[in-house]
Amino acid sequence: MRTHRHGTDRDGAHDPGAGRTRPGGAPTPPLLALQRSAGNAAVSRLVADARDEGVVQRSPESSRPPSRTSQKSGDSQETESSQESAHSMTAVDRRKIKFAQDKAELLGRVGRIDVLKNVPGFMSGLDAFLDNIEADMAAGQPTGVDGAAIDRIIEGFHDPRVQGHRVQYAWFVRQQGKEGFQGALDRVAAGSSEHGHLWSKMNSAIPTEDASVGHGVVLEASVQGRIFDGLLFGLPTWSASDALAALWKRLSTTYVQALTGTVTAHALDGTVGSSVLSTLEWPELRTSIAEGRVDGLAFVVYRSREDPAGGPVILEPVETFQVRTQQEFDDLPEAPSDQAWRDRQRGIDLEQRAALADIHSREEEIRALDEFVSDLFRRHGRDLRFRDTRTPPNTRSQSARESPRSGSPGAA
Numbered sequence: 001m002r003t004h005r006h007g008t009d010r011d012g013a014h015d016p017g018a019g020r021t022r023p024g025g026a027p028t029p030p031l032l033a034l035q036r037s038a039g040n041a042a043v044s045r046l047v048a049d050a051r052d053e054g055v056v057q058r059s060p061e062s063s064r065p066p067s068r069t070s071q072k073s074g075d076s077q078e079t080e081s082s083q084e085s086a087h088s089m090t091a092v093d094r095r096k097i098k099f100a101q102d103k104a105e106l107l108g109r110v111g112r113i114d115v116l117k118n119v120p121g122f123m124s125g126l127d128a129f130l131d132n133i134e135a136d137m138a139a140g141q142p143t144g145v146d147g148a149a150i151d152r153i154i155e156g157f158h159d160p161r162v163q164g165h166r167v168q169y170a171w172f173v174r175q176q177g178k179e180g181f182q183g184a185l186d187r188v189a190a191g192s193s194e195h196g197h198l199w200s201k202m203n204s205a206i207p208t209e210d211a212s213v214g215h216g217v218v219l220e221a222s223v224q225g226r227i228f229d230g231l232l233f234g235l236p237t238w239s240a241s242d243a244l245a246a247l248w249k250r251l252s253t254t255y256v257q258a259l260t261g262t263v264t265a266h267a268l269d270g271t272v273g274s275s276v277l278s279t280l281e282w283p284e285l286r287t288s289i290a291e292g293r294v295d296g297l298a299f300v301v302y303r304s305r306e307d308p309a310g311g312p313v314i315l316e317p318v319e320t321f322q323v324r325t326q327q328e329f330d331d332l333p334e335a336p337s338d339q340a341w342r343d344r345q346r347g348i349d350l351e352q353r354a355a356l357a358d359i360h361s362r363e364e365e366i367r368a369l370d371e372f373v374s375d376l377f378r379r380h381g382r383d384l385r386f387r388d389t390r391t392p393p394n395t396r397s398q399s400a401r402e403s404p405r406s407g408s409p410g411a412a
Helices: 030-038 040-049 068-088 091-111 114-118 122-139 147-157 169-175 181-195 205-213 223-228 242-257 276-290 326-330 339-383
Strands: 196-200 261-268 294-305 314-323
Touching: 091 114, 091 122, 091 223, 114 122, 122 147, 122 242, 147 223, 147 242, 169 181, 169 223, 181 196, 181 261, 196 205, 196 242, 196 276, 205 261, 205 339, 223 242, 242 276, 261 276, 276 294, 276 326, 314 326
Parallel strands: 196 261, 261 294
Antiparallel strands: 294 314
16 A cells, blocks of 8 residues: 555644633634643754744744853753653644644645635535545544545546646646646647556555656645645554545545556556556556557566665666556565565655655655746846857867867877
8 A cells, every 4th residue: 555645654724722711712723722722842942853944933042042051950950841741742632733834735736726715615515525534533433434525526626727637737837827827738638648657565656757758647645645645644553534534535546547558557576456556447457458548568677775875765667567457456466474575565655655755745846946037037127138158069168078089189
């Protein structure tokens, strides 16, 4: 199963603290209530771990700098306070904090797709889905599935103005404000769906990079996949909520159903019988192949080897199989099922998650540069002038001296 869905293995309207009030009658923010009951230091540390320090409340700082002795003493007291407060933080408190953080992250991702917020029914479906997940989180077990909420979410993603199952999230965010975007969206969606990518037991970093370079699409980097990827909303695993499991099943199914042309699957060591690829995605592809919408599945087997320089494990494609029938899929090499392989696979998965974070970081840098240049031309386009430079592109001050070839000046 996929890490983002399993946890250890793959600005909404709801407020979990809305029922509590301050003496003055104003609602008490849930994180502030937890801070009062469990201690500021523990809450601060948990929030910092989630890379969200905005909710930490600090006392006004003195205008007089503390002495080295008092600062050391204060640090020691803060450490002791943090240790004591951590013991008082309950599992329920932690789940509530993580739910609030993941909810904010989700809505931030949604907010960057301008049109999505205005698609009828989408935001109400999202609010109802979050209510469903919070009920599961609070109960510590599944409480049912709001299928109508999931339907509205999927319908919003598949709106012709979004086509969230067919295009990459990063591309959409960069291009959505440009002239002629809708026509470009239709062309890119058609082209991307002809180069779909799947993966199994190695996370989505390599498929995401391949899709970005080749103008294809992979579920976890698509609009509908990226918005939910990696978010568990305080749950220990995705399977702790029937609603979250049902959502991901719909995201995977509708993504695969939209693919055409040739689909590429990236798998560590081979097939795994219980994986999403084997149990859900391949059956959908088999139907598409039979109906002529997909030409076939290119199944790429990767092997891992240690990096001589001590870096992350290197994944290398070693063999590709062309698959069109169930028999050909059954004949694919199978990954080992022993505990040693599972332990190694989990380590690889974590490293690939870090690689995926680097990919998303580069996408952010590209987006920021694109916005800067677009704004520059918008404000000063008529006054910008470019001129050729007479400086050679490669000089001794700019690059290493090229090795002379035989017969060239300077050759021995």
